[in-house]
Amino acid sequence: MESLAVIKHDAVPWLRLVAEAWDHGAIAPAALFPAPGGVAAQIVETIAGSSTEMAVFLACGSLRPALEAYFAEVRSNLGPHDWALGVCPFCGAPAAFSDVLEDGRRRLACHLCGGGWFFPRTKCPFCASERSQDLLRLEPESQDQGYLIIACGGCRGYLKELDRRVRWNGQSALVEDWGSPHLDLIAHRAGYRRPVPVLIGLSQPI
């Protein structure tokens, strides 16, 4: 909560409401979990003045350390062909980033629990469309070699992707995602949205 207050000063009154609701038992950790309405949907519905960006940032910041430890022992049980959905097989959050690994396979990343799973490169993780005319690649500037925006004309969703065969020294999916807000601006200006909000959206509307 302190980190959020530093990034977004005008979130302080909202954070007070969250703290009060927490203290009174109106919300519990489960309120931050993924739900049909999105990650931390219960927070957005319960606390006045909520934005999805603030609620999801709070969820990722507070749940991830606990969920990473909680799921640590079961990660290795997930085989490459065990899961075919675009939501995290561990916590249920939507895919937040895409990595292309050295062998050419695509691995989707979950920011909420730190999980990852293999997913076809020819399929939209959000609406499962496999129509080639739906899936678009928005190429960034030349200095962003290895980065790509994968957009879907079917559901208007998008995901940023890093080809680690080109950028072998890339950081974790979360760091790469939050460190490339200019790519989100390109996608937003082209009319695409993502279910896991953009960090830059906390400090300014995009």
Ligand SMILES: [Zn+2]
């Ligand atoms: Zn997850």
Ligand SMILES: [Zn+2]
């Ligand atoms: Zn789609």
